[in-house]
Amino acid sequence: MKEKMRIHGGARLEGEVMVSGGKNAAVAIIPATLLGDSPSVIENVPDINDVHIIIEMLKYLGAQVEFKDNVMTIDPRTADKFDPPYELASRMRASYYFAPVLLGVFRRCSVPLPGGCDIGPRPIDQTLKGMRTLGAHVDTPGGVIMASADELVGGDIFLEMPSVGATVNCMLTAVSASGTTCIHNAAKEPHIVDLANFLSSMGAVVKGAGTDVIRIRGGRHLHGTNYTVVPDQIETGTLMIAAAATGGDVIITGTIPTHMEALSAKLLEMGVHVTSEDDIIRVRSNRNFRSVNVKTQGYPGFPTDLQQPLAALLTVANGTSIVTETVFESRFRYLDELRKMGASSRVIETTAIITGVDRLVGARVNATDLRAGAALVIAALMAEGVTEISGVEYIMRGYERFDEKLRSLGAHIERVREGSPVPVGGFLPNI
Ligand code: UD1
Secondary structure, three states: OOEEEEEEOOOOOEEEEEOOEOHHHHHHHHHHHHHOOOOEEEEOOOOOHHHHHHHHHHHHHOOEEEEEOOEEEEEHHHOOOOOOOHHHHOOOHHHHHHHHHHHHHHOEEEEEOOOOOOOOOOOOHHHHHHHHHOOOEEEOHHHEEEEEOOOOEOOEEEOOOOOHHHHHHHHHHHOOOEEEEEEEOOOOOHHHHHHHHHHHHOOOEEEOEOEOOEEEEEOOOOOOOEEEOOEOHHHHHHHHHHHHHOOOEEEEEOOOHHHHHHHHHHHHHHOOEEEEEOOEEEEEOOOOOEOOOEEEOOOOOEOHHHHHHHHHHHOOOEOEEEEEOOOOOOOOOHHHHHHHOOOEEEEEOOEEEEEOOOOOEOOEEEOOOHHHHHHHHHHHHHOEOEEEEEOHHHHHHHOOOHHHHHHHOOOEEEEEEOOOOOOOOOOOOOO
16 A cells, blocks of 8 residues: 655654664675574664565575564574565665675575665676675676675775675675685775674674775684664664754664764754764754755765755755765755755756755655655655655655654654545644
8 A cells, every 4th residue: 555644844843762773784784694504683673664575585585584573583594595586676775685695605696686766877886896706607697696606715806986785795795705805995884884793793704894995704604693783874864854954852862973973064064953972862953054065975974865854954044055966876856856845956967056945835745765755754844834745665665663753753744545635644634
């Protein structure tokens, strides 16, 4: 059943909200449990659609999986297949993390090319190069990653850009390769460090995660483990921006403030109060925002996944902001939807020029990808009147109980059936 979100803007967010486990960490860690010779228990797993797709893939491959109250138990010992089906793999980006894992376990794999958000070209050449460097025969006939290797042997992999996906896949290949692998120009995102910590807890030797060079001594026997997933950096950031957008006062708990420094710096520059202590971030604002310029970069730079949510806030800032997207060139399509709500922007190649307006107004808009959906929710929270957002399934791919969390802070937000004029919760007036 397709749903849309209906939001009555103007409510100030106030109170305390707990961040869920990281999506991008969980989707790398869970497939990696297949590398162990005994069950793993993973805690703080976000209950999101992408995780449910991974569960279906694990079950198809023959593993036993239980998932309840954000704790997942995976018993890999019964896994006996190396060819997840297209219907599952094409539904998410991280499905290709199964390729190096299955190659390590079965010495061959057949994994359909990944799906995921349509935010511009998402090639996988660096992943294929990394796997080949370690001795795999890899090809992609008919849109399927077919790989095999009698033996995987460590080596030096030079990534052409610090790709998150390629770094994950090279790490997952390297733990099964004998000798030492060095991944140069590696991504430094918190989820890379979390995957390294997870692999170490399985018995792997991984050094340097969080820097440009990751060194892995592979070929060791890996066992099941108990592990807790790192808090979600992007959910934290989205909640921080939502709090600021509504002139709210929100305490975000269970987070890692150092992961948020690039966003906190931008919000402070905009005139938002951001303070942090231990695992808590507090965001307060008076809705009087200064315009800023933002350029997306790999960690510790400003994350591309927060470009869209922050841009929603910039639509009501005083003056003109320049947003430069250096990671995914087509990540500005959501600006067309924001324009329907009164936002003023124009895009020149990889730069968006956003001129602040006095107010946004409710409209019917469409979420075209996960973070675009988050941006529309933030815009709707600020807008006068009612906004209806379709494409909710994108938002639920990556945010756990997003509407529920915002409601607990005072937002007037509900999920209603697509095509149905009658709200399921039934408290909002018609548009
Ligand atoms: C991951 C995140 C996504 C985030 C992105 C950038 C997951 C599941 N998804 O996506 O939320 O927006 O990092 O932080 O973790 N590239 C190539 N060749 C490759 C690989 C990448 O040219 O083989 C390019 C891409 O086109 C893109 C850039 O490198 O321009 C970064 O992509 P990458 O870091 O790989 O993003 P994903 O892993 O897909």
